[in-house]
Amino acid sequence: MTTQERIERSYEPGAYAAQARGWIETNLTDALRTDRATQEASLAEKIAFEAAQHEAGLVGITWPVEYGGHGLGLREHLEANREIGLSPMPNAVNSIGKELAGPIIMTVGRDDQKRDLLPKILKMENIWCQGFSEPGAGSDLVALRTRAEKTADGWKVNGQKIWTSGASKSQYCLLLARTGSADDRHKGLMLFAVPMESPGIDVREIVSIDGARSFCEVFFNNVMVAEENMLGAPDEGWAAASRVLSIERATNRMYRSWRFESEIDHLVAACRSDNRTYQILKGYSAEIAQARIAVENLKGHVETMVADLLNGQQIGPRGSLPKLYWSEAHQRWAQMAYEVTTRFPLDGGQALTDARARFETIYLASRAETIYAGTTEIQLDIISKRILNLKKAA
Numbered sequence: 417m418t419t420q421e422r423i424e425r426s427y428e429p430g431a432y433a434a435q436a437r438g439w440i441e442t443n444l445t446d447a448l449r450t451d452r453a454t455q456e457a458s459l460a461e462k463i464a465f466e467a468a469q470h471e472a473g474l475v476g477i478t479w480p481v482e483y484g485g486h487g488l489g490l491r492e493h494l495e496a497n498r499e500i501g502l503s504p505m506p507n508a509v510n511s512i513g514k515e516l517a518g519p520i521i522m523t524v525g526r527d528d529q530k531r532d533l534l535p536k537i538l539k540m541e542n543i544w545c546q547g548f549s550e551p552g553a554g555s556d557l558v559a560l561r562t563r564a565e566k567t568a569d570g571w572k573v574n575g576q577k578i579w580t581s582g583a584s585k586s587q588y589c590l591l592l593a594r595t596g597s598a599d600d601r602h603k604g605l606m607l608f609a610v611p612m613e614s615p616g617i618d619v620r621e622i623v624s625i626d627g628a629r630s631f632c633e634v635f636f637n638n639v640m641v642a643e644e645n646m647l648g649a650p651d652e653g654w655a656a657a658s659r660v661l662s663i664e665r666a667t668n669r670m671y672r673s674w675r676f677e678s679e680i681d682h683l684v685a686a687c688r689s690d691n692r693t694y695q696i697l698k699g700y701s702a703e704i705a706q707a708r709i710a711v712e713n714l715k716g717h718v719e720t721m722v723a724d725l726l727n728g729q730q731i732g733p734r735g736s737l738p739k740l741y742w743s744e745a746h747q748r749w750a751q752m753a754y755e756v757t758t759r760f761p762l763d764g765g766q767a768l769t770d771a772r773a774r775f776e777t778i779y780l781a782s783r784a785e786t787i788y789a790g791t792t793e794i795q796l797d798i799i800s801k802r803i804l805n806l807k808k809a810a
């Protein structure tokens with residue numbers, strides 16, 4: 417289906433949002449809501465909820481129908497994401513499958529790979545993790561040393577990945593490995609779809625600051641990967657990964673600006689529930705105003721990029737602008753919001769208990785926001801060199 421055909425299938429403006437809102441209101445249970453201090457939903461419940469979101473048309477919106485998607489346009493994607501952001505829905509378990517592996521497979525995969533792998537991502541049959549970073553290769557990703565060596569039986573992989581989010585619950589790893597010499601840098605890199613149950617893969621969880629066990633180290637010891645699990649042509653790994661990463665940096669978690677907005681609304685509403693707390697909040701009015709301005713700026717970034725993509729324009733390095741702006745502004749907001757909640761009276765009632773729990777989680781998670789998907793310094797480097805065309809000082 418061409419982009420034009422997808423646009424023609426589009427809904428009336430606002431209709432998709434109304435449908436999404438209705439579905440969320442009916443299906444988001446208390447256990448799943450992130451604005452309640454109650455018991456968190458289990459992994460199985462979150463997986464089922466995510467599969468149901470796909471059925472309801474909130475996920476895979478722009479993916480072609482033949483690969484399990486809904487064959488619609490970015491406008492519907494944006495409408496649904498606004499509603500997702502405005503609700504206290506949990507973050508996706510399979511965001512790497514849907515926002516990174518899926519688009520890469522769509523771009524460089526063979527048709528049989530697309531037909532096999534893509535629907536299983538949307539149905540939550542296959543959760544994916546991203547095996548890019550290594551102990552010696554983060555910002556400088558092309559320093560990676562995990563090797564894939566060609567043998568008569570396929571590719572033999574040896575090496576170590578780190579900070580692999582969700583590896584211990586994943587069925588597949590999107591692996592970036594080196595097939596050439598380490599001196600080749602951008603050349604000789606290849607992407608593979610590696611089944612996590614392959615013999616020789618050892619996953620070790622790392623406990624993070626919030627007590628979560630999402631991060632992992634993944635060791636590959638003589639892991640055999642079938643020829644047919646190569647994604648794209650040899651040497652195409654870097655080009656494919658960077659092309660998709662720039663689009664994804666712009667459109668990933670498109671709901672973020674609206675989630676940010678709903679967090680501000682939540683804090684204000686919680687403080688209003690208790691007069692003592694409301695007096696505390698008044699001391700932060702300048703910071704709240706700054707956060708609201710940041711939200712409006714971010715919405716502008718996202719809406720402009722969606723309009724540009726719909727007009728067939730490339731996003732390229734501009735994807736770094738919303739990533740940098742959101743992560744810095746949201747981290748400042750999260751620190752302030754957490755500070756406010758630490759001043760809540762302990763006898764203030766349930767609304768304050770819920771807000772205290774939520775903003776502590778948000779604050780801890782925000783510490784990583786200026787690191788993952790490329791650190792602040794790396795975004796500044798991209799913006800200065802590739803958008804502003806600034807030269808290095810002599």
Ligand SMILES: Cc1cc2nc3c(=O)[nH]c(=O)nc-3n(C[C@H](O)[C@H](O)[C@H](O)COP(=O)(O)OP(=O)(O)OC[C@H]3O[C@@H](n4cnc5c(N)ncnc54)[C@H](O)[C@@H]3O)c2cc1C
Pocket residue numbers: 545546547548549550551553554555556578579580581582784787788789790791792793794797
């Ligand atoms: C929550 C979270 C989830 C993640 N999930 C995944 C995942 O699923 N899969 C995966 O592969 N990786 C993942 N990562 C890893 C992430 O991509 C890396 O942490 C990131 O790229 C930075 O690399 P590094 O940690 O090696 O730090 P380094 O690259 O060593 O950077 C250390 C510091 O030096 C600065 N720096 C580095 N180079 C330059 C430069 N050229 N100019 C100026 N400053 C520089 C950086 O900005 C940073 O402040 C995750 C990270 C986090 C925090």
